[in-house]
Amino acid sequence: MLTRDQVLHAAVRRLNSDPTTSMADLAAAIGISRATLNRHFASRDALLREIGERSLDHWDRSQRESGMAEAAESGDPEAIRDCLRELTRWFVENAEEFAYALANNRLEAMPELVERADVLADREVEFYAAAQRAGVLRSDVPARWIEHTIYGLMIAAREGLRRGDVARRDLEGLVLSTFLTGTGATPTASERQTR
Template sequence: MLTRSQVLDAALRRLNSDPTTSMADLAAAIGIGRATLNRHFASRDALLREIGERALDHWSRSQDETGMVAAGESGDPERIRNCLRELTTWFVENADEFAYALANNRMEAMPELMARTNELIDREVEFYACAQRAGVLRSDLPARWIEHTVYGLMIAAREALRRGDVARRDLDALVFSTLLVGTGDSR
């Protein structure tokens, strides 16, 4: 018998490859009955909420484990650049593992997920502002625009992986270099 976590993992893998999969087809793809899936997740929204929470946990962990706040506060360009490189690796991993959650409009309608999303975005925007002050990122762009740019790169990464346009092993470097060329300080 699969645990709730295993069911969630399998559901996420299926939804990453086919976001329109119905709950019945999802259960069949996982290898369980619809009733079993409903015991774990009473509705599609309950499943989406848990996927969203897991994606946000990963995102929050990326900020914590890279020392993003401390790196930004240090003002040290090298430390900030290294943190940005590590964050990019985490972001690509998040885009790969949680592709379905990355741009799901139904999740955006869940206030508790959006509140947490906004908190994480605000922390990143502050980090990007620190990176601008340190000369790592262009200072002529709004820090929020840089955040939107990073999000756009994650959508691009997700699509490149989904379509097989880019090898996964190359994606971290591609995203990081694209970010720095587009938003890096050219002085």
Template sequence: MATDRDAVLEAAVGVLSRRPTAHLDEIARAAGISRATLHRLFPGRDALIHEIGLLSLQRFATALDTAAVEQGDAQAALRRLVDAAVPDAMLCAFLAGENQLYESNEVNDLWDVQIERLHALFLRGQREGTFRIELSAAWLSEAFFDLVAGIGWAIQDGRLAPRDAAFSLAELFLGGALRRPDAPVGAPPTHSTSDRKPETDTP
């Protein structure tokens, strides 16, 4: 269960994703607390954004754990990850849109660990003949994460019903990522894991 601190961070995401320049007073109201209480929890705007980034990465790490992405068939593992990640898609959207986060070594280090796990899933799937080998595992990792972020924005803006989110994400992504039946099976391209940090701007 989310702590009170986590609930405040999630409320802050809801405000900042719509109004990136929102005042702390507005964030406090959305969280149902006073400005003074918000300041006691997070001494300033930079600290608040940093903590949202850490929470977002922790939730994505939990999704990877819940999906057991290192185990079993790669396509099945990806579908489990979709189900596990979609409930926190808005946090992924914040990670994709808030470039200020990546001024932090702590955030960068956590991001690198999680994206490497995702990269390994796609690389394994390519070796199994599940995913297309002409698309690098690094690119598949970035594309998947950006789609999760897009789901978060679409839900928030009312363009996608939450109940349809996991199906929409899985079908759209796998429609382009799965190896075609007539495509040759071979070793995936030798691309290193991308160190690109998410740079998507909020629509």
């Protein structure tokens, strides 16, 4: 018998490949009865809400476990760089599993999820601003733009995986180097990537 967690993960995987899947088709894809699925999640909205909440739980944990607040507080470029790497690693690791929540319009209609996401985003923007002050990130763009850039690259990572265009193994390096140095060719690109 599948645990609630296993059902949830299987549902997310299925929703990633077909976001319009109904509860009946989800049950079939997971290999459980519709009744069993409904015992875990009373409705499609309840399922989506839980996916959203877990995604926010993970995001919250990544901020705490990467020591984001402490790194920002310290103003130390090395600590900030390490934390950025840690955050990117986390984002990439979760891009597939929780990507559905990221791109799901339905969740935007759940105000308490949006509110929580705003608090987490604000915290992250503070960290990017600290990274700018420490000379780790460029300071000629709004810190909020940097946050949107990371979000966009997570969507890119999800799409790359979903369509089979990039190897999971390469993704962390791709995202981090694209985030820091972009996609333009320059004589110093390879030096900068290894920083």
